Amino acid sequence: MTEPIVKVKNLSMHFGQASGFFSGPQRLVKAVDNVNLEVFEGETLGLVGESGCGKSTLGRSILQLCKPTTGTVQYRGTDLVKLEGKALRKMRNRFQMIYQDPYASLNPRMKIADIIGEPMYIHQLHPRSEIRSEVEKILKMVGLARDFADRYPHEFSGGQRQRIGIARALAAQPDFIVADEPISALDVSIQAQIINLMRNLQQQLKLTYLFIAHDLAVVRHISDRMAVMYLGKVMELTDSNTIYEDPLHPYTQSLLAAIPIPDPEKEREREANRVLLDGEVPSPENPPEGCAFCTRCPRKREVFETKKIDCSTKAPTFAEAKPGHWTACHLYT
Amino acid sequence: MGEALLEVENLHVHFPTPDGVVQAVNGISYSLGKKEILAIVGESGSGKSVGVLSLLRLIPARDCKVQGSVNFEGQNLLKLSDPEMRELRGNRIAMVFQDPMTSLNPVLRIGDQIQESVIEHQGISEKIAKSRAIELLELVGIPEAGKRYRHYPHQFSGGMRQRIMIAAGLACEPSILIADEPTTALDVTIQAQIIDLVKKLRREIGMSVIWITHDLGIVAGLADRVAVMYAGKIVEFAPVDQLFKTPQHPYSRGLLNSLPRLDARSEKPLEAIEGLPPNLINYPASCPFLERCSYQTEQCQIPPEMRSITTTHEVCCHHTEKL
Ligand SMILES: Nc1ncnc2c1ncn2[C@@H]1O[C@H](COP(=O)(O)OP(=O)(O)O)[C@@H](O)[C@H]1O
Ligand SMILES: Nc1ncnc2c1ncn2[C@@H]1O[C@H](COP(=O)(O)OP(=O)(O)O)[C@@H](O)[C@H]1O
Ligand code: SF4
Ligand SMILES: [Mg+2]
Ligand SMILES: [Mg+2]
Numbered sequence: 001m002t003e004p005i006v007k008v009k010n011l012s013m014h015f016g017q018a019s020g021f022f023s024g025p026q027r028l029v030k031a032v033d034n035v036n037l038e039v040f041e042g043e044t045l046g047l048v049g050e051s052g053c054g055k056s057t058l059g060r061s062i063l064q065l066c067k068p069t070t071g072t073v074q075y076r077g078t079d080l081v082k083l084e085g086k087a088l089r090k091m092r093n094r095f096q097m098i099y100q101d102p103y104a105s106l107n108p109r110m111k112i113a114d115i116i117g118e119p120m121y122i123h124q125l126h127p128r129s130e131i132r133s134e135v136e137k138i139l140k141m142v143g144l145a146r147d148f149a150d151r152y153p154h155e156f157s158g159g160q161r162q163r164i165g166i167a168r169a170l171a172a173q174p175d176f177i178v179a180d181e182p183i184s185a186l187d188v189s190i191q192a193q194i195i196n197l198m199r200n201l202q203q204q205l206k207l208t209y210l211f212i213a214h215d216l217a218v219v220r221h222i223s224d225r226m227a228v229m230y231l232g233k234v235m236e237l238t239d240s241n242t243i244y245e246d247p248l249h250p251y252t253q254s255l256l257a258a259i260p261i262p263d264p265e266k267e268r269e270r271e272a273n274r275v276l277l278d279g280e281v282p283s284p285e286n287p288p289e290g291c292a293f294c295t296r297c298p299r300k301r302e303v304f305e306t307k308k309i310d311c312s313t314k315a316p317t318f319a320e321a322k323p324g325h326w327t328a329c330h331l332y333t
Numbered sequence: 334m335g336e337a338l339l340e341v342e343n344l345h346v347h348f349p350t351p352d353g354v355v356q357a358v359n360g361i362s363y364s365l366g367k368k369e370i371l372a373i374v375g376e377s378g379s380g381k382s383v384g385v386l387s388l389l390r391l392i393p394a395r396d397c398k399v400q401g402s403v404n405f406e407g408q409n410l411l412k413l414s415d416p417e418m419r420e421l422r423g424n425r426i427a428m429v430f431q432d433p434m435t436s437l438n439p440v441l442r443i444g445d446q447i448q449e450s451v452i453e454h455q456g457i458s459e460k461i462a463k464s465r466a467i468e469l470l471e472l473v474g475i476p477e478a479g480k481r482y483r484h485y486p487h488q489f490s491g492g493m494r495q496r497i498m499i500a501a502g503l504a505c506e507p508s509i510l511i512a513d514e515p516t517t518a519l520d521v522t523i524q525a526q527i528i529d530l531v532k533k534l535r536r537e538i539g540m541s542v543i544w545i546t547h548d549l550g551i552v553a554g555l556a557d558r559v560a561v562m563y564a565g566k567i568v569e570f571a572p573v574d575q576l577f578k579t580p581q582h583p584y585s586r587g588l589l590n591s592l593p594r595l596d597a598r599s600e601k602p603l604e605a606i607e608g609l610p611p612n613l614i615n616y617p618a619s620c621p622f623l624e625r626c627s628y629q630t631e632q633c634q635i636p637p638e639m640r641s642i643t644t645t646h647e648v649c650c651h652h653t654e655k656l
Binding site for chain 1: 376377490492493520521522523524525526528529547548549550551552553554555573574577587588589591592593594595596598599602603604605606607609
């Protein structure tokens, strides 16, 4: 396997203050809680999980868009968490973000040429006189006409705006991109266009992606490996085929069972032996004491009976259950 | 399918605006059988919502021009007086939306809201209505319904609110439930619970359902028949198995091919449908899919009519034989 380009160790991002002497009950959101993972050069690591489980926060804290509470993020050997101010700014162009809502993230008063040209200018990637032609090159790469450069974001459809968002990220010449639900706001037929585009760009430019989405089918298609999050924790991580064919964590199993497959015959088969997950995700302000999933887990009794472990008081560790297949569940410890 | 409960014929809904007329719905026809679940699937802007809102006359008449007929229990809904329509809405036909907060009153306890509609539609005493409301909340899976009855909408999660909306809709024992993307804002595990609930209600109380979605996975697992909409038209209408096995319209086929599959990884690029849907103000005089269609010929300059290719399968395309 290639080298990791990003190594995340014991990373936590807790929002809110721990209670002081006079303050009321503690309102601490453990949005990301002790996450460990590596992203290898040239791969796409998919990150899935239901809304609020901490995907965006994890992506943002890897890119230092918010300073993690604890832990380290090594990017090619440098711990980004320790970098401040100028040192961090100097490296920033190397890792970029693509957002879900490209409209909200594009300045409506700037022309496309300036939106895409800005990172080139800030990071002094090209002489000023060449920026325009570089912008046109990138527009072409993302499948947009050259004359779009002189227009404004509102003149474009959702899919086109996402292409502009991608172009802006590429303009900084990154090698690592966090794409935060880049296609969730788009229609099905447009989603496929953007997925294909991102795959082509990855091959052409040797990019590494952390691809965040809640649609597992999309993530399976685009990712080499996949991490499943629940309540701020990574529950399972392995290659994308294995996640589907041999999911180990009870949450992954339930999540897969809940996703409808566009095939009526298969759906009838699945319905006959589908176990629906009861209840809802607990509040991240008040997560369960033991395993994060214990309030909904259909297999916690099995753990108690076979291993004499009480999942609601003892948290499992994230460990390698099979070669290259990591999970956090007492069933495998 | 037995006898039709609802028949929509040649429905048009146009919005005159300062920029021109938005041709949102352009001559759609379909029927809904007893106990049937009909899915209407299509991309955003294809006219799914406008198509069903106009059945219940939920779009202010001053904003739009509606043509066609909607037959339900021997009446044309488009010809009813306003009081007659109000009586029918929420009584014989209930509707659930994507965002339940838009239809729940934030300052009323949820129990009172449901109880009110029970009293209004069934004319029974408050005490009986209360126990009926609690029964309904239990039916839709609200835990501790007797206690939660006294809570306000904001005290519930999105999934729970959607259940409450369904309970409120069921208060009057409707024969049709119209659900407009009711699970789009919910997580998949909660979505699965709601879908399971709707199937149970169909089984147990025999209600018919029109379910609007853009998710072909939901359609596969839920619907009996499917209408595929594009640019305000139904371009294909078929029983669910036929649609997925032998899609006949280039657009339906394109949609199915563009989906990444959870159950089969492929190294091949997805077959994207290039381009965008047409502008509904400058509605094309040709087949509306022409610009994006790889099967087009000279003939497609003339818009195709819906035609039956089997007794149950209808397609709106000149070239189904090519597929
Ligand atoms: N800036 C913030 N301040 C406080 N809480 C936050 C902040 N950002 C995110 N959170 C909380 O952290 C949790 C994870 O959020 P997020 O990372 O956005 O999840 P996801 O992207 O998986 O939907 C949520 O409970 C969210 O409310
Ligand atoms: N009140 C209105 N005035 C003008 N255009 C409208 C109005 N309501 C809906 N439309 C237009 O009608 C078309 C169909 O909308 P809609 O039925 O909401 O689509 P869908 O539900 O399939 O996403 C869209 O182009 C929309 O912009
Ligand atoms: S009528 Fe012609 S353009 Fe329209 S979908 Fe069929 S083949 Fe394509
Ligand atoms: Mg997010
Ligand atoms: Mg709609």
